Amino acid sequence: MTQYRRIAFIGAGNMTRAIISGMVSSGYPADKIYASNPSQGKLDDLAADFGININNHNHAVTQAAEVIVLSVKPQLMEKVCTDLAQLDLSQKLVITIAAGIEAHRYQDYFGQPIKLVRSMPNTPAQLGLALTGLYSAQQLNDEDTGYCNELMSAIGKITWVEQEQGLNHVIACAGSSVAYFFLFADAMQQSAAKMGCDPEQARSMIQQAMLGAAQMLSHNSDLSAEQLRLNVTSKGGTTHAAIERFQQGELETLVDQAMQDCVARAEEMAKQF
Numbered sequence: 001m002t003q004y005r006r007i008a009f010i011g012a013g014n015m016t017r018a019i020i021s022g023m024v025s026s027g028y029p030a031d032k033i034y035a036s037n038p039s040q041g042k043l044d045d046l047a048a049d050f051g052i053n054i055n056n057h058n059h060a061v062t063q064a065a066e067v068i069v070l071s072v073k074p075q076l077m078e079k080v081c082t083d084l085a086q087l088d089l090s091q092k093l094v095i096t097i098a099a100g101i102e103a104h105r106y107q108d109y110f111g112q113p114i115k116l117v118r119s120m121p122n123t124p125a126q127l128g129l130a131l132t133g134l135y136s137a138q139q140l141n142d143e144d145t146g147y148c149n150e151l152m153s154a155i156g157k158i159t160w161v162e163q164e165q166g167l168n169h170v171i172a173c174a175g176s177s178v179a180y181f182f183l184f185a186d187a188m189q190q191s192a193a194k195m196g197c198d199p200e201q202a203r204s205m206i207q208q209a210m211l212g213a214a215q216m217l218s219h220n221s222d223l224s225a226e227q228l229r230l231n232v233t234s235k236g237g238t239t240h241a242a243i244e245r246f247q248q249g250e251l252e253t254l255v256d257q258a259m260q261d262c263v264a265r266a267e268e269m270a271k272q273f
């Protein structure tokens with residue numbers, strides 16, 4: 001990275017930990033990273049594991065930093081922002097990672113013009129394998145755009161969306177989808193256990209198959225996912241038997257409905273908050 005700005009995370013939960021872990025692994029100086037949380041346990045763990053600055057007070061870390069990452073649950077966002085609104089935020093870049101709250105709402109919460117970027121990362125950030133969607137309703141200057149690009153590239157891949165609605169597609173495809181794959185892995189592990197497989201051996205086989213499949217998608221951009229599947233599926237063979245069962249159960253329809261439910265929930269949250 002070319003710019004290591006002082007950055008404060010408001011809320012020290014799962015995503016903050018994942019992002020900080022990825023940042024520190026990629027060389028972001030820990031003494032430029034701050035986190036606040038009302039309770040002490042997660043802060044102590046972050047300080048012990050990564051050597052960052054911690055504080056129980058959102059005001060203290062906000063005042064210390066140039067970049068503020070809003071990383072609390074959506075239902076708490078208004079309260080957290082309203083409280084920070086007493087501070088002069090005019091020189092700060094605010095990045096929110098919350099699902100479902102539209103950019104204009106933050107202007108209402110803060111009651112002052114702020115430079116805001118909405119982002120949607122995912123938990124593989126902790127391994128430098130995030131996919132982060134980014135959106136700004138305003139024209140950002142080159143330094144701020146560059147900073148967001150470098151920050152989120154430090155934890156994985158990035159993609160900017162031009163329309164705010166595009167962030168909901170990022171949620172369905174990447175933010176939440178990580179959990180769909182865990183659901184699938186868990187179901188496979190349970191089935192393997194029923195067959196009498198050793199649980200650790202089953203987990204290791206399944207995770208390696210998922211990793212291999214993801215790498216094959218990544219390394220064969222000229223081949224569709226469907227073609228990669230067909231390449232595994234011998235006529236009258238074992239894969240065919242399994243895929244037929246998925247198709248009888250209308251897996252594709254179910255996946256489509258789940259993705260639509262994910263987006264619909266984000267849209268509903270936008271009305272709620």
Ligand SMILES: NC(=O)C1=CN([C@@H]2O[C@H](COP(=O)(O)OP(=O)(O)OC[C@H]3O[C@@H](n4cnc5c(N)ncnc54)[C@H](O)[C@@H]3O)[C@@H](O)[C@H]2O)C=CC1
Nearest residue numbers: 010011012013014015037071072073074097098099121122
């Ligand atoms: N978990 C995920 O995979 C992803 C989550 N997000 C978004 O990230 C945000 C945070 O999610 P998680 O980290 O999963 O939640 P979390 O519940 O693990 O973390 C939220 C943290 O905020 C703290 N907190 C509560 N009140 C606070 C206050 N007044 N001031 C400061 N901190 C406060 C909580 O103690 C908790 O440690 C959410 O808005 C979510 O939509 C975005 C992408 C992926």
Ligand SMILES: O=C(O)[C@@H]1CCC=N1
Nearest residue numbers: 098099171175176177
């Ligand atoms: O479930 C959620 O609402 C958040 C957003 C994306 C992943 N977790």
